[in-house]
Amino acid sequence: MMELFTAWVSTIPAFAAPFLLATAGLIINERAGVMNLGAEGVMAMAAVTSVLMEMAGHGTALALLCGIGAGLGLAAIFGIMAVFLRVDQVLAGLVAFALGIGVSGFLGDGSENQTVNGISPPPGSDFAFLPKLLAGILDQDWLTWFAFFAAIAVWFIIERTDIGLRLRAVGEDAPAADAAGVNVALYRFGAVLAGGVLCAIAGAHLSLVGAHIWVDGMVAGRGWIAVAMVTLSRWNALRAIAAALLFGAIQALVPQLLSSGMNVPVYFIQMSPYLATLAYLLIAGLFAKGADAQPADLGRPYLREERR
Amino acid sequence: MEYELSRIQRERFDEISKLAVRLAEVEKSFGPRPALAGANFSLEWGEVHALLGENGAGKSTLMNVLAGFYTADAGILEVDGEAARFETPSAAADAGIGMVHQHFQLVGPLSVLENLRLACARRAGWRSKAEALRAMETLGKELGFRLDPSARVDEMAVSDQQKLEIMKVLLAGARILVLDEPTAVLTEQEAQSALGLARSLARSGRAVVLITHKLRDVLGFSDRVTVMRAGRTIIDGAASEGMTAASLSDAMVGSAPVLEMPPLADGRQFKPDMLKVQALSVPASAHGVALTEIDFAVQGGEIFGVAGIGGNGQAELVEALIGVRALTSGAVLFDGVDMPPSPEARRERGLRYIPADRMGMGLFGELPLNVNISLPRLLGGGAEKKWLVTKSWMNGLARDAISQFEVAGAQVDLPARLLSGGNAQKLMLAREFTGGMEILIAHSPTRGLDIRAVQAVQARLRAAAASGCAVLLISEDLDEIMQLSDRVAVMSHGRMSPAENVAAVDRARIGRLMLEMH
Numbered sequence: 001m002m003e004l005f006t007a008w009v010s011t012i013p014a015f016a017a018p019f020l021l022a023t024a025g026l027i028i029n030e031r032a033g034v035m036n037l038g039a040e041g042v043m044a045m046a047a048v049t050s051v052l053m054e055m056a057g058h059g060t061a062l063a064l065l066c067g068i069g070a071g072l073g074l075a076a077i078f079g080i081m082a083v084f085l086r087v088d089q090v091l092a093g094l095v096a097f098a099l100g101i102g103v104s105g106f107l108g109d110g111s112e113n114q115t116v117n118g119i120s121p122p123p124g125s126d127f128a129f130l131p132k133l134l135a136g137i138l139d140q141d142w143l144t145w146f147a148f149f150a151a152i153a154v155w156f157i158i159e160r161t162d163i164g165l166r167l168r169a170v171g172e173d174a175p176a177a178d179a180a181g182v183n184v185a186l187y188r189f190g191a192v193l194a195g196g197v198l199c200a201i202a203g204a205h206l207s208l209v210g211a212h213i214w215v216d217g218m219v220a221g222r223g224w225i226a227v228a229m230v231t232l233s234r235w236n237a238l239r240a241i242a243a244a245l246l247f248g249a250i251q252a253l254v255p256q257l258l259s260s261g262m263n264v265p266v267y268f269i270q271m272s273p274y275l276a277t278l279a280y281l282l283i284a285g286l287f288a289k290g291a292d293a294q295p296a297d298l299g300r301p302y303l304r305e306e307r308r
Numbered sequence: 309m310e311y312e313l314s315r316i317q318r319e320r321f322d323e324i325s326k327l328a329v330r331l332a333e334v335e336k337s338f339g340p341r342p343a344l345a346g347a348n349f350s351l352e353w354g355e356v357h358a359l360l361g362e363n364g365a366g367k368s369t370l371m372n373v374l375a376g377f378y379t380a381d382a383g384i385l386e387v388d389g390e391a392a393r394f395e396t397p398s399a400a401a402d403a404g405i406g407m408v409h410q411h412f413q414l415v416g417p418l419s420v421l422e423n424l425r426l427a428c429a430r431r432a433g434w435r436s437k438a439e440a441l442r443a444m445e446t447l448g449k450e451l452g453f454r455l456d457p458s459a460r461v462d463e464m465a466v467s468d469q470q471k472l473e474i475m476k477v478l479l480a481g482a483r484i485l486v487l488d489e490p491t492a493v494l495t496e497q498e499a500q501s502a503l504g505l506a507r508s509l510a511r512s513g514r515a516v517v518l519i520t521h522k523l524r525d526v527l528g529f530s531d532r533v534t535v536m537r538a539g540r541t542i543i544d545g546a547a548s549e550g551m552t553a554a555s556l557s558d559a560m561v562g563s564a565p566v567l568e569m570p571p572l573a574d575g576r577q578f579k580p581d582m583l584k585v586q587a588l589s590v591p592a593s594a595h596g597v598a599l600t601e602i603d604f605a606v607q608g609g610e611i612f613g614v615a616g617i618g619g620n621g622q623a624e625l626v627e628a629l630i631g632v633r634a635l636t637s638g639a640v641l642f643d644g645v646d647m648p649p650s651p652e653a654r655r656e657r658g659l660r661y662i663p664a665d666r667m668g669m670g671l672f673g674e675l676p677l678n679v680n681i682s683l684p685r686l687l688g689g690g691a692e693k694k695w696l697v698t699k700s701w702m703n704g705l706a707r708d709a710i711s712q713f714e715v716a717g718a719q720v721d722l723p724a725r726l727l728s729g730g731n732a733q734k735l736m737l738a739r740e741f742t743g744g745m746e747i748l749i750a751h752s753p754t755r756g757l758d759i760r761a762v763q764a765v766q767a768r769l770r771a772a773a774a775s776g777c778a779v780l781l782i783s784e785d786l787d788e789i790m791q792l793s794d795r796v797a798v799m800s801h802g803r804m805s806p807a808e809n810v811a812a813v814d815r816a817r818i819g820r821l822m823l824e825m826h
Contacts, residue, residue, distance in 0.1 A: 169415045169426050179413035180427035181398040
């Protein structure tokens with residue numbers, strides 16, 4: 001039993017990392033007032049591209065960069081639609097989602113289920129001197145470590161720096177920010193791109209760290225869960241770490257339970273992350289605490305001479 | 309005796325005589341409708357220049373061109389003697405122009421200092437929070453007021469938000485200040501000090517434009533005045549001293565007749581206690597005021613005025629009366645019977661309501677006029693309840709309302725948000741003045757409207773009273789209260805003073821009541 005527990009706990013960070021990266025990325029988006037529902041598509045694009053590049057014989061680092069590039073491209077398409085053309089953000093997000101899922105399926109067709117090296121934790125433990133449980137938690141690959149540092153960096157930039165102040169102003173009150181001399185469109189587009197990079201890394205993490213293969217549909221709703229997790233963490237990247245660990249823990253339970261031979265229906269286990277999302281939204285709705293942190297101009301396109 | 313100006317004196321003279329701003333033949337259209345049709349304006353250093361005009365005359369549009377929010381379609385703009393064209397507010401700010409809008413351009417959830425850093429850090433060259441704080445304190449001392457740098461802006465009083473706006477503009481290096489109706493949202497005392505501040509800013513060598521439609525602001529506080537009407541300049545920078553209220557209002561409204569106040573018939577029949585409020589108490593909400601033991605009664609046929617500085621419980625009282633806020637104790641009686649709890653049922657009993665925030669709580673900005681007019685009729689008032697709603701029925705109602713209440717520039721399918729302030733309020737009145745109206749609650753019904761719209765609204769309120777309706781008028785404009793009401797009470801800190809006959813009270817005492825009842 002103790003071994004099962006250790007095995008479970010040590011896999012939590014790697015399961016939490018994609019959630020955390022995507023959520024941190026979406027927090028950047030939403031604090032600037034842009035709601036990006038295309039995260040799932042961006043993740044899929046990055047996941048397939050990075051695997052394909054590695055299969056083509058490029059190194060893992062270059063594969064990751066290409067994955068980021070592919071995700072960024074899709075995020076840029078979304079950003080142009082949502083920020084510059086002022087298409088309805090929900091609609092633009094759904095377009096980006098559908099496009100990402102469709103194109104990734106097309107690109108990955110015929111390359112499914114082929115194992116790549118990807119990114120793994122260093123062989124042998126760097127923390128062997130620590131108790132086993134703690135060492136298990138700390139022995140992670142570098143991309144997983146990056147996810148946690150990225151979340152802290154996102155929090156610091158948004159809450160403590162000059163750029164973050166402008167970003168928040170754009171998301172809370174675009175006309176006021178404009179009057180204060182902040183380039184609203186530029187900041188929003190920048191936020192979409194920065195958020196897109198993090199969502200793309202989340203997707204590449206899934207295929208390079210998590211699965212070491214590409215399978216169509218492997219993002220499996222994590223992008224959507226990340227959208228919900230932005231609310232759960234109340235637009236705060238530090239709280240997102242806690243939320244991601246919670247969802248990572250639930251997700252990490254799935255393979256443990258499956259391999260333990262316990263007699264639990266497979267479908268029930270597999271739907272547990274979504275049940276957790278639903279449960280959270282229910283609880284949040286009952287206590288209605290999430291809304292007060294929501295950026296006031298979220299989802300509202302801005303055009304200077306338009307009367308509001 | 310003959311004397312020559314020294315070279316330095318001459319240069320100083322040239323500098324002083326140089327215009328701060330010159331706008332000539334400026335044109336600007338939104339869609340097919342011209343907002344500016346050849347407007348002129350000139351501003352000298354060291355003066356307070358009043359820019360006067362009705363709603364929609366183009367004052368704000370012209371100043372928005374100067375401040376870079378709009379770009380002109382045609383015309384000349386010179387700042388400090390040099391031709392300029394501002395594509396962005398930021399470019400105008402670089403040229404030393406700062407505008408304080410009627411709707412403040414502050415980011416509500418951020419703090420005072422964060423707002424200042426956001427707007428001014430680059431121009432003022434602050435590298436740290438401490439530097440920003442120092443600059444803020446130095447300026448505060450110069451202007452003679454203190455703001456808490458860590459206060460959240462959306463929790464501050466409106467007058468403090470305005471001070472912050474002025475600081476923001478000055479710290480960003482503005483030497484030409486445009487104040488868009490700075491007194492519209494302030495009480496008497498606050499307005500006096502804001503206008504005094506404008507004056508001292510001008511005396512310190514800056515130039516101040518005061519957009520207003522209050523004649524008092526012009527006559528009491530400005531050096532020169534420009535009057536606009538329908539996108540054109542009617543009076544171009546005349547000295548304010550020689551002006552009279554009559555000459556200015558003539559220029560403002562042109563030859564169109566100003567609505568006469570219909571005298572209220574003396575033989576009105578008062579019906580006692582149409583609306584009776586007994587020991588009403590309401591708990592304080594997050595940023596609001598608690599109401600304590602409020603007692604008053606409004607007779608049918610009278611206008612009952614409630615004076616007071618905004619934010620002393622007026623909003624809470626109104627919400628309790630219309631049924632959207634729960635009472636802790638007390639009762640609201642309508643003609644001797646307890647009011648039903650739901651807003652819809654109250655409306656059906658004859659309660660009508662003109663909210664202070666007419667776009668937020670009154671009209672549906674995105675929906676067309678015909679829906680705005682018809683929807684409430686479907687909700688309350690019984691006779692017009694129906695399940696099938698036809699476009700022709702809605703259009704008919706809307707057309708009647710438009711013509712009867714003289715809503716200018718309106719079509720039945722126009723979104724309500726595109727109406728100007730005065731016309732939106734007329735639409736609001738048309739919506740509420742339906743059959744079965746017995747109690748009317750009007751909260752700041754004339755705020756931000758021009759003279760003619762004010763008079764139209766006030767005439768409607770009087771007509772409602774004359775027809776036997778109990779009218780509760782809540783306003784921060786003491787002139788309006790004194791002019792319209794039969795009886796007056798004052799709200800302060802969630803309490804209400806005993807009502808008095810308007811003929812028996814004097815302004816000074818009301819003013820003291822507004823401030824003193826702690």
